[in-house]
Amino acid sequence: MSVAKVISTIHEQTENGISEVYLVACGGSLVDMYPSKYFLESEAQKVVTGLYTANEFVHALPKRLNKDSVVIVCSHGGNTPESVEAAKVAKQRGAHTIGLTHNKEAGLLKYTDHPFLYEWGADSDVKNNPMAIILELVVEILNVTEGYAHYEAFKNGIQKINGIIVEGKKLVGPRAKAFAEKYRSEELFYILSSGASFGHAYGFAICSLMEMQWLNAAPIHSGEYFHGPFEVTDKETPFILMMNEGRTRALDERALTFLNKYAAKVEVVDAKELGLNTIADEVVEFFNPVLFYSILCVYREELADIRNHPLETRRYMGKVAY
Amino acid sequence: MSVAKVISTIHEQTENGISEVYLVACGGSLVDMYPSKYFLESEAQKVVTGLYTANEFVHALPKRLNKDSVVIVCSHGGNTPESVEAAKVAKQRGAHTIGLTHNKEAGLLKYTDHPFLYEWGADSDVKNNPMAIILELVVEILNVTEGYAHYEAFKNGIQKINGIIVEGKKLVGPRAKAFAEKYRSEELFYILSSGASFGHAYGFAICSLMEMQWLNAAPIHSGEYFHGPFEVTDKETPFILMMNEGRTRALDERALTFLNKYAAKVEVVDAKELGLNTIADEVVEFFNPVLFYSILCVYREELADIRNHPLETRRYMGKVAY
Structure with a gap:
């Protein structure tokens, strides 16, 4: 159905x-x-x-x-x-x-x-x-x-998003390879985002890095970053920032400004650069995480490859009792 | 008022x-x-x-x-x-x-x-x-x-909680000192809890450790631990588990069983042992985080002391523009 x-x-x-x-x-x-x-x-x-x-x-x-x-x-x-x-x-x-x-x-x-x-x-x-x-x-x-004023715009976005992702993956291919080369020996990553994408900051941390790469990781909400977490920022600690299109972009931009000043290992994945803004303003923010999931898959594949740690490797999940 | x-x-x-x-x-x-x-x-x-x-x-x-x-x-x-x-x-x-x-x-x-x-x-x-x-x-x-059936039980808990905390702080004094001695050189901690206390797992990670100690940290929901995060578990990685009284205790107990088997650096703070169960069953779970906040303050003070990193030390917060 x-x-x-x-x-x-x-x-x-x-x-x-x-x-x-x-x-x-x-x-x-x-x-x-x-x-x-x-x-x-x-x-x-x-x-x-x-x-x-x-x-x-x-x-x-x-x-x-x-x-x-x-x-x-x-x-x-x-x-x-x-x-x-x-x-x-x-x-x-x-x-x-x-x-x-x-x-x-x-x-x-x-x-x-x-x-x-x-x-x-x-x-x-x-x-x-x-x-x-x-x-x-x-x-x-x-x-x-109760009715949704932007229902048609949303439906239109659903039809567009896969095409945006296909192009986006091509764009990030070389830089995902460079990312993996640069960060291959890191043991911890902080993942920042906001709005609809905060869940994927969490997801990339716990699934892609912790589960699939046995790397330490934590999500940080871009808005919360300035209220505690940013005190760990230094030139040695790696951050991945997923910058949203839409209403919460201002939060991500504020984090970027700070990171550009006080951090040195910063990887930015920007929905604007990836062309998400061809989706209507009223609904675009809800598509950020759909884009980020697929784009970050390119990054994790390159990282798995260079680290010789296949994404399917597990030591506990499905292998021991818990 | x-x-x-x-x-x-x-x-x-x-x-x-x-x-x-x-x-x-x-x-x-x-x-x-x-x-x-x-x-x-x-x-x-x-x-x-x-x-x-x-x-x-x-x-x-x-x-x-x-x-x-x-x-x-x-x-x-x-x-x-x-x-x-x-x-x-x-x-x-x-x-x-x-x-x-x-x-x-x-x-x-x-x-x-x-x-x-x-x-x-x-x-x-x-x-x-x-x-x-x-x-x-x-x-x-x-x-x-809409009416709350356990309103009186909750009010009674509010009157009791400070006394429980005063006794609890005495109990954990020596073990917080031992914790600080044992973990003084660690650079990362995972903080686990569930239910009403998940917020404090987040809080201890971002405020007490990241902000006040410039240590890496991440909260993990005890229920989510088995769906990704647990793959980082080994004998070298430190975990702090706050075990709740009440309905979600089963989730924390499951995490404890696993940690006891596959981790070696595990600090448990248990609301049951700390006497929280003198508060009525119907409302006890809501008081876990109130207890944990105060008890974990004892831990962070000992850690700050042994690390010669006072809890008030900041490099960015209130010091630079952001």
């Missing part, structure tokens, strides 16, 4: 319209949900949202969860126990569940009213990847429940 | 009751708000909440903000430009503003309908510090708008 059809079906089944949307997942899948949390918190006047790591959702279920709630759960392999459990407790509470996974045999599907089996891999159009699908789901929910 | 009086005054001024509570601040003051966000997201069925670093709030103002909203802004010195601006834009939108500061000359007060000049310092009762005051404010809002 299409995104629009799923949401209209759910909406018709609710008593008073969809009242809240819970975004529930773990790690990389949770990262894919952050732009949707940001979107609803920014744009909605009625619909409520909450973002939860699955095990916290299971153990500390929000009292607000009810029969008019939609719970979106995403799990790439589809069998993350706490994500499956989250869908289960959501259904027990009578909520509508939407499950996203890449695995058609996923345990998650057992507790999913509306499944989305998404595409994955470097060749897939990003609009068929979970970050964009979840964003489309919440945009649809907003539009159905 | 008392917390109860302020909230009833605001509530009477709204058209349909208080509909949302925005918690807006930067750095350490934002950390003080996290338990209140967690409380409302968990307990409320109608009142909506949002937590924002001030500059993001200013640049990407939520459309939901209206005349029935309460915006709580906290700034210790009271003149953080983006926090003052946040209160200003909130008032322009017609919202009710509550400002907390330690400075009676604060610029923040200019845009504050209801000011709280809070106590500060090692000798003050924690119930008069911002974290507890903000928590009391949101508990009062919940009680006034």
